[in-house]
Amino acid sequence: MVFLSALLLLVAFLVGTLPAGQTLLSRAGVNVRMTNAHNLGVENVLHLVGPRLALLSALLDAAKGFVAVLMASSLGRPEVTVLAALAAYLGHLNPPRALYGQRPPRGRGNLLLLGVLSALAVTGALPLWAAALPVVVYAGVAGYWGFVSAATLAGLLAFALAVALLPLGPAAKLGALALLVAATWRFKENLGRLLDGTEPRLGDPVPLAGRRPDEVVAAFMIHPMTLENFWSAQRFAWLRPLVERGIISEKGVRQLAESMRPMKVGELHGIRTLDGKRIRCYLLSSPLLPDVFRDQPELATRRAIEGARLAQELGAEVFGLGAFWSVVGNKGVDVQAAVPEITVTNGGAYTSGTIKAAIPGILEHFAAQGRDLKHATAGVVGANGVVAFGIARTIAPQVGRLIMVGRDVERLERSAATLRRAAKDTEIITTTSYEPLKDADLIFSATSDPNPVIFPQHVKTGAWIFDEGRPADVHDSVLTMPGVRVIPGGVVRPPGGMTSNIDLQFGEGQVPACLAETLIIAATGEHWRKSLGPQTLSENINFFVEQAQKLGFEVVD
Known part of the structure; x- marks a missing residue:
């Protein structure tokens, strides 16, 4: 009897793994990766294929649960029948890669659970009220609150309580509880989005690329710069008092962050271009702190690739790499190669474009001061980089002396030799030290250093500093120096009155230029303008500057 019970549970698991409904949709030309739990799959299927095919797909998934439980009920043991329900659900949530490849389709399992409950009632394994109670609770929570994940968990909690009250063995009670635990783990990301305020409700329009002609969808990858940023996400806020009280170490939090796959943490609303196109942008994050990008580049690249896949599954057509994500994987080249289905950009072209647009105004205002x-x-700080060298090339002919600060002396000298030929009257020196900046009247900084690099000892009274670094290259203490003016660079205000549930640290209604480039690519559809690798084409820089003006994006100065 034990062997037969185990065999039936194995069969129930394998029945649960069958991609019945998803296979039907795939043959109908529907990409099941675009109709997953992130996008309220049932609703999307209904919109994409109509009620008839959607109903047939739903019935196939429900039939898996019904058949798995029906077979197990042949033993006449309610405990085995309930465990078969758990086995079928686990199979649906975690189909083996050995059978279905490296990225097997994974559903939420709500329809399978409906089939399971129907079979438990039909076979008499549970009283009708115990099988119907979870459905009633689910319908009530979903109808009142609108969140599918919360409704599912509430229904399974009711199911576990009902089984606990029945005169069944401990195996059945543990099986019902395990169903709740398995669903909670499956919906952990949905629960996080509930806390962050980004989980869609039933009936909310869920955009997919190409669904509406007047709306485009993009995604952008961010990460916390400090632990303070880490706490700002509501899903992680509960950890802060535990760390402050010493219950959890900061090292433990960092290890937790490194283990997390990318997730949706926010969304930009209200962006509408001057030509009437709406842009929706999902904010994704794998909460790696800046030092991880330096110490574990392979992990960072892997997370960026996972983020690109999530963006594609969410329906975005363009995926932007922000902050330190922009330098991983050969500045996005490896990410694009791993996920060719979506356009990937590191935002370098428009970042350079905002600087190009801002420098003439800065120099004009500087000269106007006499x-x-x-x-x-x-x-110029960070002159080994593409952006900073572009600044140096622009200002070299206009000043008497130029100090190029970088980490690689040989590369600096090669760059300086190019500038000396173009600006013969300008004295150009190269250095790896920040001390010579004390002589500078104007300082332009664009590094990717996670910490400030310019301090009061590097700045003279009355100097102007254009800080393009993200995070900022200039330490806050510099702001207190007499006559020193710090101008943040690369900040853009999208058109239409943008709002967000998360603080991007660039000011209300404002975004970094790399994010703006992501939005502009989505709005124009010119995906070949993407920025990848260390080189930035001048024609692309000019393109983004021109298109930004046409669409209504404004550089903040």
Whole structure:
């Protein structure tokens, strides 16, 4: 009897793994990766294929649960029947890769659970009220609150309580409880989105690329710069008092962050271009802190690739890499190669474009203060990088002396030799030290350093600093120096009055230029303009500057 019970449970698991409904949809030309739990799959299927095919797909999934439980009921043991329900559900949630490949389709299992409950009632394994109670609770919570994940968990909690009250053996009671635990784990991301306020409700329009001609969908990858940023997400806020009281170590939190796959943490609403196109942007995050990008580049690249796949599953057509994500995987090249179904950009072109647009105004204002540019000294920090070198190339002919600060002296000298040929009257020096900046009247900084690099000892009274670094290259203490002006760079205000549930740290209604580039690519449909790798084409820089003006994006100065 034990062997037969085990065999029936194995069969129930395998029945649960069968991608019946998803196979039907795939043959009908529906990408099941675009109709998953992130997008309220049942509703999307209904919109994409109509009620007839959607109903048939639903019935196939429900039939899996019904058949699995029906077979197990042949033993006449309610405990085995309830365990078969658990086995079928686990099979549906976790189909073996050995059978279905590296990325097997994974559903939420609500329809399978409906089939399971129907079979438990039909076979008499449970009283009718015990099988019907979870359905009633589910319908009530879903109808009142609108969240499918919360309704499912509430229904399974009611089921576990009902089984606990019945005169059944401990195996059945543990099986019902395990169903609740398995569903809670399956819906952990949905619960996180509930806390963050980003979980869609039943009936909410869920955008997919190409569904509406007047709306485009993009996604952008962010990460916390500090532990303070980590706490700002509501799903992680509960950890803060535990760390402050020493119950959980900061090291433990960092390890937890490194183990987390990308998740949806926010959304940008209200962006509408001057030509009437709406842009919706999902904010995704794998909460890696800045030092991880330096110390574990392979992990960061893997998480970026996972983020691109999540963006594609969410229905986005463009995926932007923000902050330190922009430098992983050969500055996005490896990410794009791993996920060719979605356009990936590191945002470098429009970032350079915002600087190009801002520099003339900065120099004009500087000169308007009675300062002679031809006798001024300018410093460029991070000059080994593409963005900072572009700044150096722009200002070199306009100042008397240029200080190029970087980490690689040989590369700096090669860059300086190019500038000396173009700006013969300008004295150009290269250095790896920040001390020479003390002579600079103007400082332009664009590094990818996770910590500030410019401190009061590097700045003279009255200097102007254009800080393009993200996070900021200039330490807060510099702001207290007499006459020193710090101008943040690369900040853009999208058109239409943008709102967000998460603080991006760029000011209300404002985004970094790399995010703006992601939005512009989505709005224009010119995906070949994406920024990948270390090189940035001048024609693409000009394109984003021109299109930003046409669409209504404004550079904040």
